[in-house]
Amino acid sequence: MKALRFHRHGDPDVLVYEDVPDPVLSDGEVLVRVRACAVNGLDVFVRRGATETAIPLPMTTGADIAGDVVETGTASTGVAVGDRVVVNPRLFCGRCRSCLSGEHSACVDYAVIGWQRPGGYAEYVTVPDANLRRIPDPVSYVQAAAVPLAFTTAWRMLVTRARLRPAETVLVLSGSGGVAGAAIQIASLLGARVAATTSTAKLQRVAALGPELLIDHSTEDVTERVLDWTSGRGVDVVVQTQGGRTWAQGLEQVARLGRVVLCSALQGADPPEDLGLIAWKQLTVIGSTGATPLDFERVIDELALGRLRPPVDSTYALADGADGHRAFERHEHVGKVVLEV
Secondary structure, eight states, X not given: OEEEEESSOXXXXXXXXXXXXXXXXXXXXXXXXXXXXXXXXXXXXXXXXXXSSOOOSSBOOOOEEEEEEEEEOXXXXXXXXXXXXXXXXXXXXXXXXXXXXXXXXXXXXXXXXXXXXXOSSBSEEEEEGGGEEEOOTTOOHHHHHTSHHHHHHHHIIXXXXXOOOTTOEEEESXXXXXXXXXXXXXXXXXXXXXXXXXXXXXXXXXXXXXXXXXXXXXXXXXXXXXXXXXXXXXXXXXXXXXOTTHHHHHHHHEEEEEEEEESOOTTOSOOOOOHHHHHHXXXXXXXXXXXXXXXXXXXXXXXXXXXXXXXXXXXXXXXXXXXXXXXXXXXXXXXXXXXXX
């Protein structure tokens, strides 16, 4: 089969479209003919070798997979040949205390398809049967591939970790990102009032995601706009994916007794920290990683009901995946960059 993989870490030029051996099924697994696979920040980190775990080389990355079931293993019972499926890329042991308590994202053997094992930048991939859901009929392969990592991460951040309530106010920083864009939709779905920031070039596209207030962080004072919107109080929840210079600003924009929920720090993980402000405002800072199988189920249910709309910015053929990575790293997109196989 054909796959897009790398033999050494580096920039997008290390991605090579080449012939590789077909994957071999194990019991409890399904062979999926990949139709689409989104590009994620995780894919970029894996390609660069910028993760906390060693990457086996050569490597086929790609975590967000949608395709067709073409073969099932002897112990596989959840899906049938011909089913259109979307893959939950997260892998868990199912036996540790975290898994047994329903907190799978804290599993001692937590892993991700496309990181610790070959992913979806290929014509075929093997995945555990338990990690599949049928794609709802109105949803395309490309749209389905835009869902798994971003929407489940945002769901866990807002529903499970921050425990967002109806009528609360939420500020989503850098709303054009995959997780941030999903958070805008999920917060609105939960009945919250949502504000989001973005740059001038992306205003109209982020507006289509439905925030009540949209702030151009390149020309406007975000804190001033947020305080005006909340009558001087600040927001109940800040959704933080950026870190860096936005961290201290987010602490100013959140209300007393508010929450800051964080899943990544794309602008830097070592920002200045005002512990006095956190104590004075009695803030709760919440870390959030990954998502559980139940989070995945709930997101797909909402997708089937048409209440979540995965935005897709652009598509590339798998053979042109290096161009897709370059587009992703220019940070000009709103929604997902997706490779079609």
